[in-house]
Structure formats: C-alpha cells, structure tokens
Amino acid sequence: MSGLVLKLAPHERLLINGAVIENGDRRSRLAILSPNANILRLRDAIHPEEANTPVRRACYIAQLVLSGDADPVQARQQILRGIEQLSQALRDEDSRIQLSTATEAAISGQFYAALKALRMLLPREARLLATHTT
Numbered sequence: 001m002s003g004l005v006l007k008l009a010p011h012e013r014l015l016i017n018g019a020v021i022e023n024g025d026r027r028s029r030l031a032i033l034s035p036n037a038n039i040l041r042l043r044d045a046i047h048p049e050e051a052n053t054p055v056r057r058a059c060y061i062a063q064l065v066l067s068g069d070a071d072p073v074q075a076r077q078q079i080l081r082g083i084e085q086l087s088q089a090l091r092d093e094d095s096r097i098q099l100s101t102a103t104e105a106a107i108s109g110q111f112y113a114a115l116k117a118l119r120m121l122l123p124r125e126a127r128l129l130a131t132h133t134t
Helices: 054-066 072-089 093-107 111-119 122-133
Strands: 004-008 013-016 019-022 028-032 039-041
Touching: 004 039, 039 054, 039 111, 054 072, 054 111, 054 122, 072 093, 072 111, 093 111
Parallel strands: none
Antiparallel strands: 004 028, 013 019, 013 039
C-alpha cells in the first residue's frame, strides 16, 4: 500500500478535498491512496491572525492551497519566495534540509509535504524570535 497514512485521534477532524471529516470514538488509521488529494489536519491549521511570522506565513499559504482557497500556481510562487527569504535567516544544517524539502515539494505541487517540512521549522523560528525580543 502506498500513499499517505494518517493516524487519527478520537474525534480528530481533517479537511480532505474541501470536505470536513471527523474520526469516531477510537483511534484509527486512514490511508489516502489518491496522490493529489488535498489534506489538512484541522488541529494543525493556522488561523489568518496567527500567520504573523515568516514561517507561519509560508505554512499558511500552503494550507490555503490544501483547503482549496488559493490558486496552486500563485501559491507556489509565494511559498518559494518565502522559502528564499527564510534561507537567508535559517542557515543551520537542519533548517537547510527542511527548506530544501519544502522547496522540492512546492515545485512538484505536493503542498502537504511542503507544509509538513515548513512546520518543522516553527519551533526553531519561535526560539530565534524569543532571543531577539528579550
């Protein structure tokens, strides 16, 4: 079996191709076999007012594509510009790997994979911003 496998908590909600789906009372696994399905875990969703840092903005743009609220072609360009800007600030090896993964995913139209790679940078960004504001 190939494709994406999601492990869902009880009552967890996700958006698949514009439809909100809620898991039942028990943990479960859901296999997504369609390669181009747009999927967003609602617990991971960033609200517009929370898109207030460079990484969060890039994540938010990817999320808009997955929810069907943004044109993939325009969003790809915005994400790539955001990644380019992030690469100027995040120079450590781990960040470079995530940025490279996000770039490749965005170029190939795999916005879930781009979002996943970008989300890995959120804790690092939070630490950097915390050290600059104190």
